[in-house]
Amino acid sequence: MDFSLDDEQRAIRDTARAFIRKEVVPLEHELLRRERAGQPGIERSELRELQLKARKFGFWGLATPAEHGGMDLPALMQSLIWTEVGHTLVPFRFGGEADNILFHADSAQQDEYLRPTIEGERVSCFAITEPGAGSDAANIKLSARQDGDDWILNGEKTFITNGNDADFAIVVAVTDKDKGVRGGGTTAFLVDREMGWRSEFIATMGPGGPASLVFDDVRVPSRNILGELGQGFELGMKWIGKGRYIIPSHALGIGERALQMAVDYANTRVTFGKPIGENQAIQWMIADAETELEAARWLVLRAAWTVDQGMDPRHSSSMAKLYGAGMINRLVDRVMQIHGGMGYTRELPIERWYRQVRLLRIYEGTDEMQRLIISRDLLRGYTKIGGHLA
Ligand SMILES: Cc1cc2nc3c(=O)[nH]c(=O)nc-3n(C[C@H](O)[C@H](O)[C@H](O)COP(=O)(O)OP(=O)(O)OC[C@H]3O[C@@H](n4cnc5c(N)ncnc54)[C@H](O)[C@@H]3O)c2cc1C
Numbered sequence: 001m002d003f004s005l006d007d008e009q010r011a012i013r014d015t016a017r018a019f020i021r022k023e024v025v026p027l028e029h030e031l032l033r034r035e036r037a038g039q040p041g042i043e044r045s046e047l048r049e050l051q052l053k054a055r056k057f058g059f060w061g062l063a064t065p066a067e068h069g070g071m072d073l074p075a076l077m078q079s080l081i082w083t084e085v086g087h088t089l090v091p092f093r094f095g096g097e098a099d100n101i102l103f104h105a106d107s108a109q110q111d112e113y114l115r116p117t118i119e120g121e122r123v124s125c126f127a128i129t130e131p132g133a134g135s136d137a138a139n140i141k142l143s144a145r146q147d148g149d150d151w152i153l154n155g156e157k158t159f160i161t162n163g164n165d166a167d168f169a170i171v172v173a174v175t176d177k178d179k180g181v182r183g184g185g186t187t188a189f190l191v192d193r194e195m196g197w198r199s200e201f202i203a204t205m206g207p208g209g210p211a212s213l214v215f216d217d218v219r220v221p222s223r224n225i226l227g228e229l230g231q232g233f234e235l236g237m238k239w240i241g242k243g244r245y246i247i248p249s250h251a252l253g254i255g256e257r258a259l260q261m262a263v264d265y266a267n268t269r270v271t272f273g274k275p276i277g278e279n280q281a282i283q284w285m286i287a288d289a290e291t292e293l294e295a296a297r298w299l300v301l302r303a304a305w306t307v308d309q310g311m312d313p314r315h316s317s318s319m320a321k322l323y324g325a326g327m328i329n330r331l332v333d334r335v336m337q338i339h340g341g342m343g344y345t346r347e348l349p350i351e352r353w354y355r356q357v358r359l360l361r362i363y364e365g366t367d368e369m370q371r372l373i374i375s376r377d378l379l380r381g382y383t384k385i386g387g388h389l390a
Pocket of ligand 1: 126127128129131133134135136158159160161162204209210359362363364365366367368369
């Protein structure tokens with residue numbers, strides 16, 4: 001069994017690493033200063049500039065097929081790069097990307113939505129959650145009623161990332177109540193903001209915030225159906241599935257950076273005449289953090305590998321998301337503890353991570369939903385204990 005990277009994987013990973021450390025990490029000081037002053041840490045235009053700079057290094061569209069100008073990297077490689085991205089607290093991501101389900105667009109939709117999104121000219125958001133349907137996504141009520149060659153959308157979506165900035169939304173709506181959500185009764189629509197939906201920012205404990213979207217008789221032409229009529233829920237689950245190994249991949253990067261800060265601090269902060277790292281209490285926190293970080297790494301890489309093997313990745317991705325999200329919360333908590341009062345200040349990134357990583361246990365499937373999936377798979381015999389080696 002070979003746990004190492006091949007030369008090509010290492011070269012790509014190292015180039016991403018060099019870019020993040022040279023071009024993005026130096027912006028953190030200013031980001032923290034602006035946020036302390038109550039301003040946005042980084043402007044969209046500044047992020048865009050970084051993405052275009054990365055494009056010159058060849059980093060454009062990690063998951064985007066080559067025919068659309070992307071790198072079309074295997075999931076494992078994407079995971080490794082997202083870990084590098086996690087090293088910076090700047091909310092950076094490489095450009096040239098689009099929601100995975102937007103690739104279901106037909107050729108007219110590709111011109112109007114997909115390509116401009118890849119190029120960064122248009123901003124999308126994905127909306128399935130509603131005030132009465134979060135974990136229980138199959139309980140969505142936002143309705144789409146056919147009227148001639150149009151559909152009329154009514155209802156509300158909530159907690160939508162980018163909902164306040166997006167100029168179009170991918171909205172999963174109920175098109176046939178009788179068929180039910182799992183029986184082909186939902187459809188995904190591409191809905192421009194100009195078609196009439198409104199958004200309201202929701203303040204959260206993390207940096208930035210999602211929005212609620214209100215649809216009040218919003219008229220959408222049939223040509224804006226994404227994929228097939230009746231395929232909405234399926235596309236929604238596909239969108240969510242991708243995040244389940246990318247989210248913990250990103251968390252690994254945060255964990256590596258934060259743990260290194262703790263190690264450095266433990267070696268230099270002196271109390272009672274010796275570095276705090278000489279105390280067993282501190283050593284144990286470091287040991288537990290490193291052990292859990294490594295455990296999460298192999299769960300994440302196995303989930304990504306499962307995608308690349310063309311196997312059903314749901315079980316392994318749920319384990320990676322569940323464990324990775326919990327791990328990073330415990331790790332950042334320990335790193336804050338090791339830094340004492342300094343960890344609690346806004347001079348260092350730790351308190352920001354502390355707020356930011358809490359979300360990981362909630363969105364794109366709560367801890368409880370991941371546990372539900374993992375246990376159900378075993379209880380119903382869909383998967384074997386021991387995974388692919390069983
Ligand atoms: C910042 C942020 C960004 C988001 N971005 C998006 C987005 O871009 N698009 C989108 O569509 N959605 C988005 N979401 C929504 C997110 O996916 C949901 O908040 C999440 O799925 C949980 O749903 P809920 O908030 O309705 O909680 P609920 O489903 O009401 O759950 C409340 C609690 O009960 C638990 N629970 C529920 N059912 C069970 C059960 N059967 N057994 C045990 N425990 C249970 C849950 O785990 C949770 O702890 C975002 C949320 C946030 C906070």
